[in-house]
Amino acid sequence: MRISWLGDVLRGAGLSVVEEGDWLNRSAGSTFEPIGVLWHHTAAPSSSANPAPALNVCINGRSDLPGPLCHALVDYFGVFHLISANRANHAGNARASGPIPAGSGNTMLVGWEIDYAGDGGGGQVQEMTQAQYDASVTATAAVLNQLGRDASYARGHRETSTTGKIDPSFIDLDSMRADVAAAMGGGNPNPPAGTxxxxxxxxxxxxxxxxxxxxxxxxxxxxxxxxxxxxxxxxxxxxxxxxxxxxxxxxxxxxxxxxxxxxxxxxxxxxxxx
Known part of the structure; x- marks a missing residue:
């Protein structure tokens, strides 16, 4: 499966989108049947002067892992840089999390790399910007609507990782899913106390x-x-x-x-x- 619709879906949701080179054909393998969306952070400190420091790595990969390393990178300003419409090396083996079964995360999940340092990346501690968070919620809601899935299919890498990944740092993932549900129009009009x-x-x-x-x-x-x-x-x-x-x-x-x-x-x- 190729998610060639990704750019149109994100633009339709009101997001700023940059298509990075031949993103439609960039691939890390053939088997890709996405059922959900996975959030990551890059561990690269970003700023208004350097909003997408991990872009090149996400496109081309590392010495130990070939690119592409995600489907889109979310820069400091919340702009979505499209990197792949096909399988990407972002999730590895996944443990079961919510409705996501154990198996190949690269097969099952669309991946956002949100470009911020997180918990000490690059020697800095940095939280996701509000622009990054809001854009990622909007994008996740739009993609899950396209896939016909609900907000429970939005996960963080630390929830599926079998190797102890901690990303995305400083984000309450249950609150993230509640925000995605609201963006999808699925919010409960009378939520119980404690929601x-x-x-x-x-x-x-x-x-x-x-x-x-x-x-x-x-x-x-x-x-x-x-x-x-x-x-x-x-x-x-x-x-x-x-x-x-x-x-x-x-x-x-x-x-x-x-x-x-x-x-x-x-x-x-x-x-x-x-």
């Missing part, structure tokens, strides 16, 4: 637990990204003069109840999601 969701918020007013009334006790900066869990579903919160959203209990960086003010361009979650 993990990521929301982008600004002017975050923190109130003490357990009170849900009273003056705010702290403020986080505009555009802050936090990870929250649904709490007290059905309890109203006034946001911009309406009560269409719910309270949530924040687990990091501080404890307490929060009100959410959505940032323009943030996730369009249809649920009382914060």
């Amino acid at each position: 993990p969701l990521k929301v982008t918020v600004g002017n975050l007013n923190v109130r003490p637990t357990p009170a849900t009334t009273g003056a705010p006790v702290g403020t986080l900066a505009n555009g802050t990204t936090v990870y929250v869990q649904c709490q007290a579903v059905g309890e109203a919160v006034t946001i911009g003069g309406n009560t269409s959203h719910n309270w949530a209990k924040i687990t990091s960086p501080v404890a307490g109840y929060i009100t959410c003010h959505y940032v323009t361009g943030g996730p369009n979650l249809s649920v009382p999601s914060c």
Whole structure:
């Protein structure tokens, strides 16, 4: 199978795409029957000045592993660089993870190499940029829709690796799958308490637990990204003069109840999601 549709699907999802050379014919073997998407990080420090430092390696491979090493590299700005429409050497042998069975990860999985250092790559510790994360969620949702699979078929390399891989670092993979599900339109309109969701918020007013009334006790900066869990579903919160959203209990960086003010361009979650 050749995923020659990849560029069109990603562009159709609103992503910036660069086709790197003869990506349609670049291949690391013949057997490729993808059922899911696998996230990696390159361990190469990226920056606005050097947004795709691992691009050449992902195309041409290493001395111990021939390229291509992924299907697309996601650069610092969230641009998708298409590297292969065929089998790629990115996953090796896979252990069973969620609905992904044990077997050849290179046969079963489309791979994104997200270009950031992670946990000490290149002597640096670096998290994925928000642009990389958002683009990777959007791309994963689009590809899984194309494959006819749900968000559970999105995995991280550390979940399938048989050799102790840790990538992608600094990402909660259950939250990632919840974001992919939301992007696919499969979010639960009434999620149970404790369901993990990521929301982008600004002017975050923190109130003490357990009170849900009273003056705010702290403020986080505009555009802050936090990870929250649904709490007290059905309890109203006034946001911009309406009560269409719910309270949530924040687990990091501080404890307490929060009100959410959505940032323009943030996730369009249809649920009382914060």
